[in-house]
Each structure stands twice: as structure tokens, then as C-alpha cells.
Amino acid sequence: MAKSENIPVPAVRRLSLYLRQLEAFNEDNRTTVSSRELGEALALSDAQVRKDLACFGQFGHPGIGYRVPELIQQVRRILGTDRISHVLLVGAGNLGRALIAFRGFAKRGFELVAVFDKDAAKIGEMTGGPNAIRIQPLSEMPATVRKHAIRVGILAVPAAAAQQAAEEMVVAGIRGILNFAPVTLQVGAEVEGASVDLAIHLEQLSFQVSGSPA
Amino acid sequence: MAKSENIPVPAVRRLSLYLRQLEAFNEDNRTTVSSRELGEALALSDAQVRKDLACFGQFGHPGIGYRVPELIQQVRRILGTDRISHVLLVGAGNLGRALIAFRGFAKRGFELVAVFDKDAAKIGEMTGGPNAIRIQPLSEMPATVRKHAIRVGILAVPAAAAQQAAEEMVVAGIRGILNFAPVTLQVGAEVEGASVDLAIHLEQLSFQVSGSPA
DNA sequence: CTATGTGAACAGCTTCACAGCG
DNA sequence: CGCTGTGAAGCTGTTCACATAG
Secondary structure (H helix, E strand, O other), rough: OOOOOOOOOHHHHHHHHHHHHHHHHHOOOOOEEEEEHHHHHHHHOOHHHHHHHHOOOOOOOOOOOEEEEHHHHHHHHHHOOOOEEEEEEEOHHHHHHHHHHOHHHHHHEEEEEEEEOHHHHHOOOOOOOOOOOOOEEEEHHHHHHHHHHHOEEEOOOOOOHHHHHHHHHHHHEEEEEEEEEOOOOOOOOOOOOEEEEEEHHHHHHHHHHOOOOO | OOOOOOHHHHHHHHHHHHHHHHHHHHOOOOOOHHHHHHHHHHHOHHHHHHHHOOOOOOOOOOOOOEEEEHHHHHHHHHOOOOOEEEEEEEEEOOOHHHHHHHHHHHHEEEEEEEEEEHHHHHHOOOOOOOOOOOOEEHHHHHHHHHHOOOOEEEEOHHHHHHHHHHHHHHHOOEEEEEEEOOOOOOOOEEEEEEEOOOHHHHHHHHHHHOOOOO
16 A cells, blocks of 8 residues: 655655656566566666555556556656646757757657747747747746646756746746756755756766776 | 775765865855855755765864865865866767767866767768767777777667667776666676666656645 | 565664864 | 764665565
8 A cells, every 4th residue: 555655765766767667668568577577677676666666556466566557557647747747948058959859758748848048149049950949038937837837847057047047937936947057056945956967977977987996 | 084985875976066066166266165054055964064075084174164175176086087087978969969069078077089979971070069079980989998098988879779889888998878868778787877867857856846735 | 386565674874962173 | 162073873765584465
């Protein structure tokens, strides 16, 4: 039975990995999978897989394992990606444009419906590449957020502009920010933040590669 | 004194955050910082900051705090970024090109010195934008890795090509892979891996935004 | 016999609280 | 005094081992 409280944060992170792997199994027409198989594909123990899933309900079938399509549906429901979520982007620079062209979002239940930039020269311009979309001024953000019921936004502006842009996103009604700028955003507790800093990931690898013995 | 063993993985992750914040303080010409101030800027407790740093040595000065330039130097040394590290990129698609144009690497001690792609049509082409660089065939990777003493590589190819590309990187001598493809790479224990999956980060935000009360 | 779900044991990380130094 | 460094305590997450179900 679902332990509605006491859900470890790491378990939620792994839930996304389970979903990704389950979808891979599903495309290979696997119908069931055991906790051991799922764990092996993700370098986790079987017990870990079972404990994580047990946080949210009883999805397994003793002697059988987990039915792949069923579990996919359940995990999507838990993560809130069983319906399409509208997402916006602030910052149409190099990274922002790469994100617009990225086709991986739709597959996972996200649709990029609006792009904003501070630079007046970019406003109104259509971005190139696939999924082209019109760039709007920041002033239109509150209305667009309301219109499309957007809750999550991606922030891809230079470090110096990030804090202010984040504040404008919060004012516009954004509840979760995926931040690509190399700064720690100071936002209220009512807003969730997640950061991706490319240089930091390289640093971590650098440490691991230097530190481990040959 | 440095506890040369028993270094918590989370402490190493935070080390990169400390460095980033210290550099921000340094640009504001702050000369010293206390564990409390450093922690506040990163939403961590003062004790956490002290414990983390104490894993690697005694850098603080009682009554004063930490001297900013001194600590920056120490942390860089620990992370292995006190010298420039050469990095390669596999995959010159949308994301790859955005990474090539990204100026944030150099500031943190990384230099992108080579780009590889499987697509014969792209070979030899110079990428556009800043930091333009020639695209090489995968067959040249082993020689280039040796020539530039490259240890870390960025993998930015489609999911279906990622595993094979990763294996070629390992054969070429790469020791750490930063993977942007939405798959779990199966690599030997002698190779370090780190993954960035944009859809997964959005999923996590989606969960947090849905799950928390209004 | 296979594979889940789960209490109990274990390990690891964080917080606390304070001695000690400048 | 202010602030670090650190043992001890507390807490959270993981692994183990087994009862249970198909």
C-alpha cells in the first residue's frame, strides 16, 4: 500500500529512470519485467527497485514481476506526466534555441508552448529549425502563463540575468524553474528549482577521473 | 586535517557549488567569507559547509572565516581544475553545436579541443558560431585523445546511437563520459559516467509542483 | 519455484553542540 | 567574542532476509 508520506527524494529521482527504462522495454515488446532486470539495466539493486515502487503502491505481481504497460501508466500518473504539460522557455540564445529544436520533450509529456527573451531585437522573430516558435517579450509572460496554464519554465539566460528573470517567472505564476544558468537562484519556498550546470558536471567527472586509481 | 578516505559523494557535489559561489564573491572583491554566509548563498547549513571543507583539509581561520582567493585555489586543486583540462565532444547536432558555442567551459578550466560525428556529410565542416571547430570522423578519436591527453568526453548523440558511441569513446581512452542521451550507458567500472536528461529534470519539477500543496 | 513487499539491521549523511583558537 | 573543526547524536536511505502470494 502506498505510504503517502515519507517518500525519499532519491526514490522520486529514480522513478524517472524507471519510466525511461520501462519505455525502452516496452518498445522491445517486453510485457513483464522483474525488479532484478529493471535494476540491472539501471545499475541498482533489486531491493532498491521494489522499495522505491512500493512507496507509491502495489504494482507488482508475485511470481511474475511488473507488467510493463501497466507500470508505465502508474509511474506517469505519479510523476504527473500522464497528461501533456505546457512549458515555457526564457532565453533564446544558443542553448535556448537548441532546447527549442530538441524533440525529446514531447515524447515525455512536455510541450514547449512559449519562448521569451529580453532582447528587443529578437522579439517577434521565429526561431529556426524544427518546432519553430515566435519569441515574445517578457511583458507577455503573465498573460501567456495564465492562458496555457503553464506551471514549469526553463531558464536559459546568461548568469548575470538569471536572478531577475527567475523573479519575473515567479511573478508570472511559474511554480517550478529548470535553471541552466550557473548561479544559485534565490526564490521563495513556494517555487521549486532544479539546476543544470554543465561546467559542474564536468568538474565532478574531472574529480572522479583524477581521484580514482588507475 | 584531510580525511583522505570517507569522503561523502554529496560533499564532492557541493564542492563545485562552493567554488562557483566563491568565484562570485571573489568578483565582488570579498576577501573572506564565513561558513554561514557561504551556506546561506547556497541554501545549506553552516555546519554542512564546514564539514564538507574539512574533508579535504583545514582551510578556515577561526574568528575570520575562509579567505576567498585561498579557498578558490584549494578547491580547484581538489577538483583537478587548477590546470586546463581538454575535453572532446561526440555529436554535432543541435545540442552539440550549442555546447560548442557555449563560453562557460573555459572559465571553469575546460577546453573543448575536438568534435566528432558519425555523419560523413558533417566531417571536415567547421561549426558555426563562436569557438568554431572542425568536425572529425570517429576513426580519428583514439589518436586525438592521445595527442591532447583527453580524459573526459561529452556525448550528445541520439539515444539510439549513444551506447555504441560510448563504447568507441572508451576504446579511444576516454575515462569519464558526460552523457546527454536519454539512456543508461552500460560501461565498465573503470569509466565514470554522469547523465543529464532534460526530460527527467522536467519530470522531477512536474512531480514537485503537483505534489506540494497550494 | 519465482518474484514481490516489508520489517529489521545496517550504513551513511546531516545536525548538534562545544572545545579551541585567533 | 566570532568562527572553525569535530566527536557524538540523530536521522534518512539502503540492504538484507524472509514471509507471502501466484
